[in-house]
Amino acid sequence: MRIALFVTCVNDLMFPDTGKAVVTVLERLGHQVEFPLAQSCCGQMHANSGYREEALPLVANFVKTFSAYDAIVAPSASCVAMVRESYPRLAPSPSVSAVAERTYELSEFLVDELGVTDVGARFPHRVTYHPTCHGLRMLRLGDRPRRLLEAVEGLSLTPLSGAEECCGFGGTFALKNPGVSGAMLADKCAAVVATSAEYLAAADNSCLTHIGGGLSRGSSPVKPIHYAQILASR
């Protein structure tokens, strides 16, 4: 099986450790990972903001870059949702659907394709998990990330109240409606702080940047972390 990592543009520039973590976990499980350098951005921000014309060349680039692989794994629920749910609508064609169907969010790939929940990680910390909207309601990740985290040695998972409520990020929404976004963020931060966890984990670094930025502004010590990095620790 040829596995490709789609790191996503946000992770490439801002969160390289998340990409490294995916490589670490998959190699630990005995798989080889490739990183096709022609990859860039899935076009989610363009498409969701209404710029279909600008998104289409990025869709084409993604399909061309990854069509030779059996599995494309990404540490971002919203980018995978873009590829799997929106690509076939934006650019309907058999080749697009074929690549879209083979694109997985990390927890789907680990749990469903590899059949693994214990990836041999150790992380002796209190962690709370925020299920991001696109993972929750578009990909229907369900309890996959939680099962992976629960299997981590030393980790104690504390429940987050109102976990399924949106954090208020929403891509350009955060800039177009900063007031509403900030009000949603304040409630999410309060819920996170109330867990007294040391780490806030999620499947999307974009949402984590937003929540983490709110926590940092409120001088909270809770640290945002992509759950892949927890799975890579030992």
Added chain:
Amino acid sequence: MSGNVVTRLPFPVAARRELGDEQLRRNLRKATHTIRDKRLRVVGEVPDWEPLRVAGAAIKDDVLARLPDLLEQFEAAATAAGATVHWARDAEEACAVVAALVQATGTAEVVKVKSMATQEIGLNEALEAVGIHAVETDLAELIVQLAEDTPSHILVPAIHYNRTQIRDIFASKMADVDATTLTDDPPALAEAARRHLRSRFLSTKVGISGANFAIASTGTLAVVESEGNGRMCLTLPETLISVVGIEKLLPTFADLEVFLQLLPRSSTGERMNPYTSLWTGVTPGDGPQTVHIVLVDNGRTDTLADPVGRQALRCIRCSACLNVCPVYERVGGHAYGSVYPGPIGAILSPQMSGEGANRTLPYASTLCGACFDACPVRIDIPQVLVHLRQSGVDAARGRPSAERTAMRTMSYVMRDRRRYAAALRAARRGAAPLRMVAGRRGALRRLPWPLSAWTSVRDAPLPPKQTFREWWAREHSS
């Protein structure tokens, strides 16, 4: 297109105004969370909820696909049963028809059942202009009317008030209430409203309603409600005038079976609504002896023309999408500037009106998808939001825009491996001097416009010293 679906203020501006009201936010949070929990409980009891939603969507899609035929069927059946059917292209026409019908009866006061269609066309204002007073008889609607306010929710128009505020409105606006003894106890408030309305029910000659459903094969109209005020308005007056949007049709009586399960559980979180009134034209010697039905288009045909957007016409106005919406919960209904607020308003108002500030409504969402999950007729609201954003962007392609330039540049850079790698490098290097500013916490407190919108409420992170692809290249260079 006309009526109360066109917002005057762009959503971000109106939302900022509403966000400033702390009391409003507390009221909304409490109310929406209560209905949310109730809905989840009663929906969870139904083992075939998903098939029911699919059936509801399919029936409505069928109606939309053969709307002209079904409307003619409805007209023929209702006419045969003794009703008079009128057609109105827009809000003005609909108001004019109703006003003329009321004037012909010689009365100066009408009683009203809560109805979104009459609010949409601005009927109360239109009647007032010709000297006819419309009395709202739904409790929450009455509160809003007495307060000279506008509704902020489809089902619970006074959701933005708490009971102390309602007590104060009653005490100052109801002539027949003793302001010194009225408490904010819900039964006391309901009793005051009941007394206030009773004499009107008994004396008023004309009732005005909307309809939740209109059955094409029989010409029957249906109204579901909780307080019994509807039943009074629909049965006691001599003349009944119902204003009905053309998308309210169901093909046959049997289709009600699906919707009478979907609607109450989704809207009030009840297994069944307390009152379901059904009437077919005139029944001699029983109920109103003159029955009029005004079928209103008002932008619906335009909405129907859009293959993606038309699913909004499946809406049965249950308001579940409002109650689960994190944006609605923070700003309330007034921020949307239309009688249709929340997620459904964000896709319906711009489509019905196609006008000015309404274009900001499709952006009033994080695309979190909670509305789609809750909708009993499976309207994919996030999909329609993105579709409307797209139409807006495409329509504005002739005009210069900083956002479009940015999107276009990013697309140009990102579609090419070399350009993209160079841009990542530049971004990482460009951020280096900022590390001094960021200090020990590694985060920025303030960024220049337009990113100042980001740092207005949250810190911004800095890119690390090496991008992922630089790390990968170094690791795999040998």
